[in-house]
Amino acid sequence: MSAALLEVQGLRVAFGGKEVVHGIDFSIAPGEKLALVGESGSGKTVTALSLLRLALNADVSGHARLAGSGEGAGPRDLLSLPERALRAIRGKEIAMIFQEPMTALNALYTVGDQIAEVLELHEALPKRAAHEAAVQLLADTGIPEPQRRARAFPHQLSGGQRQRAMIAxxxxxxxxxxxADEPTTALDVTVRAQILELLAELQDKHRMAVLIITHDLNLVRRFADRVAVMEDGHIVEQGTVGGVFGAPQHPYTRKLIDSRPVRDVPPVPAQQEPPVLEAQGLRVSYPVPRPGLAGWFRKGEFVAVHDADFRIGQGETLGVVGESGSGKSTLALAALGLLKHGGTLGVAGHRWNAGRASNRALRRQMQVVFQDPFSSLSPRMTVEQIVGEGLTVHSPELDVAARRSRALAALADVGLGEAQFPSLLDRYPHEFSGGQRQRLAIARALIVDPRLLVLDEPTSALDVTIQKQVLALLQRLQRERGLSYLLITHDVEVIRAMAHQVIVMKDGAILESGAALRVLDAPEHPYTQKLVAAAVG
Incomplete structure (x- = not known):
């Protein structure tokens, strides 16, 4: 323990008298990679923030001893240092990468200025030298055209580029x-692999220790040396990655490891014409400005989806996989009749008609479940209003009592009942967990008895255990109701668990398609091979 770079003993964190981290112990050696894993609410992020006393309004006790940085220098307890001394450590001896770079970076300053500010503050570099060093740091993280990117604002960079800027x-x-707090959660699988490789390379180059906070067990297997498992503010198990994952001792650790999505795909019934959804030559484009004088007279065109062909039968799941910007969500919006499109698109044998009342009947056939249930559910509406809203549009003949009865039945179908949640219909979304909110979103979609659900990244915002529960729910509903799914995701494991057929998209084009297991087990296109390899690790 004397060789530890950071030694944490009896760390306790409380908010308003309620303790959320309960006397945990762990240590990190110089150059070591320790993963802190657990579900949301387990105390991982609060633990990391408390080490630098960044947890707002938190009562922190215990010890967090950081080894001295100079010859003969003794350890310093981060939890008892005065604020001025701690400020000198933050960013210089201990740095942090936050989960969502778009909110962590200042939207009003360029990326280069924000990096240079750190160097001016801690290294006392003059402004010009600090800016030159910032450009070099961006280059070291693999950002193309680092000089130009240094002059960019955060919103002008992609998700992967913003995360690289945070690392720089x-x-x-x-x-x-x-x-590193969930440094790859919001990224596509290929970008995630690139960021992990970059972190490992830089960590090895600078002999830097890393405490990585995550619920992604594949990431832990690929990156970490040791792992500590947190549940409800306690570290329930820790050890080497091979030891803990190979022979987990605690039930919670076994639960996490067993949370990998399981394939449970019902056979597709004999197909009847017409299919639930069919597209031929589907094309979606947007007008864009043209450079120079030509832009005064005619707009250019950006094609988001190129001549896509696909078909979804009754009880069938079509998975659409690809990175951000590949055209997946645009394809889904076109399928829902929310975007103008070329080619032909049929829903149960009928086509979308712009602005016509006949579209209402088609919208009843197709419903959507969005990625983030917290932002897709109105915080001002009760559960009864949220779930029953579709009935007011598609079944206006029903009275209040009938709508309430249907709402309760839909909620029970997704595993939410009044026995578990008293006064369920009068509650608001913030009173539920992430997985429960996604069940509310599914109930809202199911209440009008649709034939097809468009699932837009339905589990990417959820922990692995909750993800498995939601996927099992969708699989059960498909078996019982004969539902069809258009599943949009960048998670290859979710496609493997859910899909009958899959199409792989990049830059708006379908590069490969076919039976899901054939495409994933023996991908033919290099891009598909890259996606599968990044997911498997």
């Missing part, structure tokens, strides 16, 4: 310890 900022002063 964190590594500006060559810290001895990096705290």
């Amino acid at each position: 900022m964190a590594l500006a002063c060559k810290p001895r310890l990096l705290l």
Whole structure:
């Protein structure tokens, strides 16, 4: 323990008198990669923030001893240092990468200025030298055209580029310890693999220790040396990655490891014409400005979906997989009749008609479940209003009592009942967990008895255990109701668990399609091979 870079003993964190981290112990050696894993609410992020006393309004006790940085220097307890001394450590000796770079980066300053600020503050570099160093840091993280990107604002960068900029900022002063809070959760599988490789390369280059916070067990297997498992503010198990994952001792650890999505796909019934959804030559484009004088007279065109062909039968799941910007969500919006499109698109044998009342009947046939249930459910509406809203549009003849009865039945169908949640219909979305909110979203879609659900990244915002529960629910509903799914995702494991057929998209084009297991087990296109390899690790 004397060789530890950081030694944490008896760390306790409380908010308003309620303790959320209960006397945990762990240590990190110089150059070591420790993963802190667990579900949302287990205390992972609060633990990391508390080490630098960044948890707002938190009562923190215990010890977090950081080894001295100079010859003969003794350890310092981060939890008892005065604020001025701690400020000198933040960013210089201990740096942090936050989960969502778009909210962590200042939208009013360029990326280069934000990185240079760290160097001016901690290294006392003059402004010009700090900017030059910021450009070099961006280049070191693999961002193309680093000089131009340094002049860009955060919203002008892609998700992967923003995360690289966050890493450049964190590594500006060559810290001895990096705290990485879910650094790849919001990224596509290929970008995720690139960020992990970058972190591993930089960690090895600078002999930097890393505390990585995540619920992604594949990431832990690929990246970490040791792992500590947190549940309800306690570390229930820790050890080497091979030891813990190979022979987990605690039931909670076994539960996490067993949370990988399981394939349970019902056979597709004999197909009847017409299919639930069919597209031929589907094309979606947007007008864009043209450079120079030509832009005064005619707009250019950006094609988001190129001549896509697909078909979904009754009780069938079509998975659409690809990175951000590949055209997946645009294809889904066109299928829902929410975007103008070329080619032919039929829903149960009928086509969308712009602005016509006949579209209402088609909308009843197709409903959608969005990625983030917290933002897709109105915080001002009760559960009864949210779930029953579709009936007011599609079944206006029903009275209040009938709508309430249908709402309760739909909620029971997704595993939410008044026995578990008293006064269920009068509650609001914020009173439920993430997985429960996604069940509310599914109930809202099911209440009008649709034939097809468009599932837009339905589990990407959920922990692995909750993800498995939601996928099992969707699989059960498909068996019982004969539902068809258009499943949009960048998670290859979700496609493997759910899909009968799959199409792989990149830059708006379908590169490969076919039976899901054939495409995933023996991909033919190099891009598909890259996606599968990044997911497997």
